Amino acid sequence: xxxxSGGKVGKADKILASKNSSKSAKSKASKILADHKAKKH
Numbered sequence: 001x002x003x004x005s006g007g008k009v010g011k012a013d014k015i016l017a018s019k020n021s022s023k024s025a026k027s028k029a030s031k032i033l034a035d036h037k038a039k040k041h
Contacts, residue, residue: 009036 012029015021021029 008032012036 009032012032015025015029016033
């Protein structure tokens, strides 16, 4: 995966990578990442 430093996407990536994030945080984060992928890549 490409490293996004800072911003919404970087934060979302960190949340997903972290094992102790809550389920709701993870689903929000994956939505942000999917959104980003659809728009930018």
